[in-house]
Amino acid sequence: MGIIVPLTPPHEHYGAQLLMPQTPESLLRPALDIARAAGDEILKIYETDFDVESKDDDSPLTAADMASHRTIVAGLEALTPDLPILSEESGEIPFETRAQWPRYWLVDPLDGTKEFIKRNGQFTVNIALIDGHRPVLGVVHVPVTQESYFGCAGAGAFLKKGGAEEAPIQTASLSSGPVRVVGSRSHRGQSLDNYLERLGDHELVPMGSSLKFCVVARGDADVYPRLGLTSEWDTAAAQAVLEAAGGGVVTLEGEPLDYNAKADILNPFFIAFADGSRDWTQYL
Numbered sequence: 554m555g556i557i558v559p560l561t562p563p564h565e566h567y568g569a570q571l572l573m574p575q576t577p578e579s580l581l582r583p584a585l586d587i588a589r590a591a592g593d594e595i596l597k598i599y600e601t602d603f604d605v606e607s608k609d610d611d612s613p614l615t616a617a618d619m620a621s622h623r624t625i626v627a628g629l630e631a632l633t634p635d636l637p638i639l640s641e642e643s644g645e646i647p648f649e650t651r652a653q654w655p656r657y658w659l660v661d662p663l664d665g666t667k668e669f670i671k672r673n674g675q676f677t678v679n680i681a682l683i684d685g686h687r688p689v690l691g692v693v694h695v696p697v698t699q700e701s702y703f704g705c706a707g708a709g710a711f712l713k714k715g716g717a718e719e720a721p722i723q724t725a726s727l728s729s730g731p732v733r734v735v736g737s738r739s740h741r742g743q744s745l746d747n748y749l750e751r752l753g754d755h756e757l758v759p760m761g762s763s764l765k766f767c768v769v770a771r772g773d774a775d776v777y778p779r780l781g782l783t784s785e786w787d788t789a790a791a792q793a794v795l796e797a798a799g800g801g802v803v804t805l806e807g808e809p810l811d812y813n814a815k816a817d818i819l820n821p822f823f824i825a826f827a828d829g830s831r832d833w834t835q836y837l
Contacts, residue, residue, distance in 0.1 A: 629680075655685060659786050664676060680790055745780050748836050770794050803826075
């Protein structure tokens with residue numbers, strides 16, 4: 554399976570799911586439980602007194618990343634022992650191997666390195682199920698706030714805050730007011746500034762990590778143009794949530810954002826949006 558990190562024993566709860574049919578909907582809430590457990594492992598380190606500026610091998614950031622990775626891999630292997638797992642913290646898996654995977658888990662154990670270092674709380678645990686090059690299930694968990702965004706094709710998208718009941722979320726239709734554009738707290742560039750100038754009347758909603766997708770999914774923003782590099786594990790889970798909430802994600806050529814279709818794992822530039830009635834590529 555390409556995972557080179559020693560695994561911790563799987564939790565009995567995950568093992569109990571093996572008797573369930575492995576549809577995205579049946580796997581959604583078990584995957585949520587795994588993401589929340591991984592988030593708890595991150596918090597054990599995040600809540601200590603640390604000072605870190607980069608992801609060195611022995612840094613608290615690396616320790617948090619690996620603790621989350623091990624928790625997720627153990628949980629997913631118990632939940633679906635037949636499915637491969639591709640994590641940002643996995644060993645490199647050749648495309649010749651990955652190309653044989655019709656279905657697999659795609660994981661970012663800690664998305665938002667700069668947010669973690671800045672201690673602004675806007676980092677996430679991302680778990681996605683890819684089927685036929687498409688993200689069909691996604692969980693985006695925010696350890697600091699205990700907010701979890703999750704959804705899958707055909708079942709809708711949801712937000713769960715701490716111990717409260719989950720609530721459905723959906724994207725918003727365009728209004729006559731300024732377009733609400735969600736952008737990165739840590740990554741800005743001239744390409745985005747040019748896009749915004751052509752877009753016209755807008756207001757910027759700053760946000761870090763994959764939460765940018767989630768702001769659109771919950772109806773608090775209209776568009777997220779990403780005109781910079783990302784990796785597939787950065788986007789898959791949140792894309793699944795957004796699409797389940799009624800939104801979409803396309804490349805600058807207007808094509809769907811797909812996964813595991815080429816040797817490298819870098820995404821093309823893309824635009825995530827709430828309302829597909831407008832051609833969001835016209836402002837490029």
